[in-house]
Structures are given as structure tokens and as C-alpha cells.
Amino acid sequence: MKGFSIAFFGSSLVSSYWNGAATYYRGLICALHARGHRVTFYEPDAFDRQQHRDMEDPPWAKVQVYSATEEGVFRSLEAAMGADIVVKASGVGVFDELLEKEVLSLKTADNKVVFWDVDAPATLERISHNPHDPFRSLIPGYDLILTYGGGDPVVDGYGSFGARECIPVYNALDPDTHHPVPSDHRFCADLAFLGNRLPDREKRVEEFFLRTAASLPHKRFLLAGSGWDDKQRPRNVDYLGHLGTASHNAFNCSPLAVLNISRESMAKNGFSPATRVFEAAGAGTCIITDSWQGIEQFFEPGKEILVAGSGEEVADILERLTPREASMVGLHAFARVRAEHTYAHRARQVEAIFMEEESSMGSYAGGAA
Known part of the structure; x- marks a missing residue:
């Protein structure tokens, strides 16, 4: 052809x-x-x-x-x-x-x-x-x-x-670009989120990430993406600024889990998994995502991805999540994304x-x- x-x-x-x-x-x-x-x-x-x-x-x-x-x-x-x-x-x-x-x-x-x-x-x-x-x-x-x-x-x-x-x-997923790499101490945390500051995302970041961090002062959180410089954050949230794609694998592979937060319009509509979800899965990472219709079309909730309907549910998941469970969720996500979503x-x-x-x-x- x-x-x-x-x-x-x-x-x-x-x-x-x-x-x-x-x-x-x-x-x-x-x-x-x-x-x-x-x-x-x-x-x-x-x-x-x-x-x-x-x-x-x-x-x-x-x-x-x-x-x-x-x-x-x-x-x-x-x-x-x-x-x-x-x-x-x-x-x-x-x-x-x-x-x-x-x-x-x-x-x-x-x-x-x-x-x-x-x-x-x-x-x-x-x-x-x-x-x-x-x-x-x-x-x-x-x-x-x-x-x-x-x-x-x-x-x-x-x-x-x-x-x-x-x-x-x-x-x-592009498996040649996003894949497992060794952990990097710069990105070690209990929960990490990568996303630019946009009007229809900011309130959801406040709910699912910043309030979660405030409720868990004994845990470490990592925020990356453009535009958050002047955003008030809890003391246990470290901010990295813009993160180039060359660092995305290490960012995904280092924390216990990474958080996906949909933009308001995409969460309302559903069936709109962000690129970050597939990138993180390709790195074998444990993903916690906000809830949206159609998740099961891409990953099996509870086995290949963890789903939270609110910031309180994110905190509950994080409190009970063990390194072993996180590793198993990441492995299952890795297998699914390589088999069906490249x-x-x-x-x-x-x-x-x-x-x-x-x-x-x-x-x-x-x-x-």
C-alpha cells in the first residue's frame, strides 16, 4: 500500500x-x-x-x-x-x-x-x-x-x-518513549500529580490533590506542570514547575502512586482518558484516577487502576495503599496498556x-x- x-x-x-x-x-x-x-x-x-x-x-x-x-x-x-x-x-x-x-x-x-x-x-x-x-x-x-x-x-x-x-x-502509549526506569530521588513521594494549571482543571486539583495533601500532613506530595507558581499549597506539597517529557518516566516510576485529574469538561463527558494515564501505565505505575464514565473501557478498576470519587476517597486509598499493592496495580496496568492501548x-x-x-x-x- x-x-x-x-x-x-x-x-x-x-x-x-x-x-x-x-x-x-x-x-x-x-x-x-x-x-x-x-x-x-x-x-x-x-x-x-x-x-x-x-x-x-x-x-x-x-x-x-x-x-x-x-x-x-x-x-x-x-x-x-x-x-x-x-x-x-x-x-x-x-x-x-x-x-x-x-x-x-x-x-x-x-x-x-x-x-x-x-x-x-x-x-x-x-x-x-x-x-x-x-x-x-x-x-x-x-x-x-x-x-x-x-x-x-x-x-x-x-x-x-x-x-x-x-x-x-x-x-x-508509545512504549519506546514511556517505559519503566529506575526510581529518582527527586521524584520520590507518596502521591504525584503532573498537569498544567488550566481554568477547568484548577478546582478539581484543589479537591483531589491539594485538599488530600492537607488532610495527610504526614505524607509527601509532588506537583509538576506550568502555572502553579503562585498557587497556595500545603507545606507537604513540593512544586517542580514545568517538567519536560524526558523526565516523565522517572516522575512516574518514583512515587508510590501518581494521580490523574481530568479537566472539568472531560470528567463531565466521560470516555476521555488523559495521555498521562497511558504514559504512567506504560511505566508500570500505580495510578489513582478521579472517577469518570467509561474507565472500564480502558482499565479494570481495582485491579489495573484505582478510582476515587472525591479528594476524601483519594486520601482513603493513599492511607491503606501498600508498596506491594501499588506494585501489583502497576504491573496489571502495564500488561493491559501494552496489549491493547499503544x-x-x-x-x-x-x-x-x-x-x-x-x-x-x-x-x-x-x-x-
Whole structure:
């Protein structure tokens, strides 16, 4: 099979700085390259991401950094002409409305133009509350909507706005990037959380992490991610700031457990496991997650992941969690993620979608491809 040429407009492939989708892009695009597809990733020079790169241009994708101006956008659109697949991801950060409209001008009889939503619950909530949102009228013009997750609620939501087809492509693991490593004393703690400070996450971090730490003064907690510098924290919470992806394995492997906290929109919608969940599972880590609908589609609660409905439940789990139990949960998660949730699985799914090999792909849910 001849591989596709794919023009991909996204936030950043080479920097995870204020860019939670970076590892999702990397895992998928690397796996698509391994299957013979050629990706050019167009990203703006914005938000100091180029000054905070955590990788060089990879051999499995061509990276084109354009100036964060209208001229830069149109130059990139011109360069993308002729691609078999043109992808506009959500949340590029600059000129999103312009890109969402103008990528549709690249549509021909021989290609597909795709909108790839990495924050679908939030997008659908936004356009539902604003009948004048310009993206609403563009949805039917895309050949396909792919999403970072969201399950049937997101599929139905996009369908109500006239999407031709909407298919979730869930987060996953790149085993070459995220895997077990020796413990690092810098990251040793009873519970660690990694996530940037965002408006629809902050209250949930207060509930599930900071209040938990305050209720367990005899335990040590570790917070990493951008934006928490001036956030009031209990004395037993150490703050690391932005943590580059090169340190994620050691961060996952060193504490007794790591905590996953969904953003408000994703927790409300369900079926939206964060990239961090698969990264931690790939490192053989014991994961405690806030509760959201659809967890069992990816990991078995109680065996492969521990689920808490509140900060008090996080504290209860942490109080009784032993190193042996944590190790067993991590081992079971490791086996599950390697067997069913790698980016190689997701790349096969995406390839099948693009080739239209299966007419029933619209009902495709998480699990092995």
C-alpha cells in the first residue's frame, strides 16, 4: 500500500510547553510513519514553545514552524496543497478560526480534509452555548471529525451539528518513549500529580490533590506542570514547575502512586482518558484516577487502576495503599496498556479510517485495533 502524505496543523510537535497534546501527536505520527505514511507538521512560533523545545525535529516527521501571523498561516496553507490528508487540530493557539475556515479551501476530489479535536467536550460545550460561533457552520464541510476521545456523547454531539462522521481516536502509549526506569530521588513521594494549571482543571486539583495533601500532613506530595507558581499549597506539597517529557518516566516510576485529574469538561463527558494515564501505565505505575464514565473501557478498576470519587476517597486509598499493592496495580496496568492501548494500535485504526476499509468505523470504541 502506498502511504498517505499528511499535512497536519497543530499546536506543537517539538515542544510540550503549555501543550498537553504533544505526546498524543508524537505517538500517533511516529506510528503512522512506521506504517509508511509521510507527515508534515505545521506549527506556529507562539507561546515561547520554540524556546522550550524538549525534542529536535524527529526523523519520522517534517516540522514546519511558521510565523504567528496571517501571512505565516497562508504560506503554510499554500505549502500544504497537494497533501492526501489535511488535518486541522483544535487548539493551535493562534489564528484557529482562520485555519478552520481556510483548510477547507484545500479540499479536492482526491483528498480528505479532517478536523481533529483534542478537546472535543469543551469544543461542543462552547459551540452549543454560542449559536454565532463560526466553527458551527464549518463542521459539515469536513470529510471527517476525529477526536482525542469522548465516546458516544462526543460522536452524537458532533452529529447534531451536521458532521459527516465522527470517530474517537483515544490516547495511547508509545512504549519506546514511556517505559519503566529506575526510581529518582527527586521524584520520590507518596502521591504525584503532573498537569498544567488550566481554568477547568484548577478546582478539581484543589479537591483531589491539594485538599488530600492537607488532610495527610504526614505524607509527601509532588506537583509538576506550568502555572502553579503562585498557587497556595500545603507545606507537604513540593512544586517542580514545568517538567519536560524526558523526565516523565522517572516522575512516574518514583512515587508510590501518581494521580490523574481530568479537566472539568472531560470528567463531565466521560470516555476521555488523559495521555498521562497511558504514559504512567506504560511505566508500570500505580495510578489513582478521579472517577469518570467509561474507565472500564480502558482499565479494570481495582485491579489495573484505582478510582476515587472525591479528594476524601483519594486520601482513603493513599492511607491503606501498600508498596506491594501499588506494585501489583502497576504491573496489571502495564500488561493491559501494552496489549491493547499503544499508538501502533491507534495508527492501524487511523489508517483504516482514512482508507475507508470498514464501513462500521463510526461505532469503533477504545481497545485494541
